[in-house]
Amino acid sequence: MYRAVPVVLFSLIVTGCGGTHHWGPASLSRIAEPNEQDVEINRGVRRALLQEKSLSENASNIHVRSIGGTVLLQGAVSNGQERERVLQIAREIPGVAIIKDKLEVLTKAVASKDAEPLR
Numbered sequence: 001m002y003r004a005v006p007v008v009l010f011s012l013i014v015t016g017c018g019g020t021h022h023w024g025p026a027s028l029s030r031i032a033e034p035n036e037q038d039v040e041i042n043r044g045v046r047r048a049l050l051q052e053k054s055l056s057e058n059a060s061n062i063h064v065r066s067i068g069g070t071v072l073l074q075g076a077v078s079n080g081q082e083r084e085r086v087l088q089i090a091r092e093i094p095g096v097a098i099i100k101d102k103l104e105v106l107t108k109a110v111a112s113k114d115a116e117p118l119r
Contacts, residue, residue: 034067037095041066044093045073052089058106059086069097076106 034042045064049055059082062075071090077083083103090099 038066038068041069041071041093041095045071045090045096048089048093049086052085055082055085058082062086062103064090066096069095070100071096071098072100072102074102076104078106080105 042064045066049062049064050060052059056078058076058078062073062077065072065074071093073086073090077086083101083105086103087099087101090096
């Protein structure tokens, strides 16, 4: 009987049934489907980011995903100030309760296709 315990534990870990949650775009979509409010939040954040003239082209390509008022922002920004401005813009959108910041600040070689994000 005790020999089966490690096999069961291993199976739970491998299949992800251990109850851990990882906040990425895929896990947000597994939790729930977006409702009308989430769609409006997505549109509001995207529209506000595109209308903000102080943001770089990098920031205009940020991926926005909202489920239940939790907004995931994922993508590249040019510097720390731009990251803070993007987060501020998202906070100002009605219905946003929580922001998951997955933004990456690029090195100074932003114009280069070989630019590496800072981690």
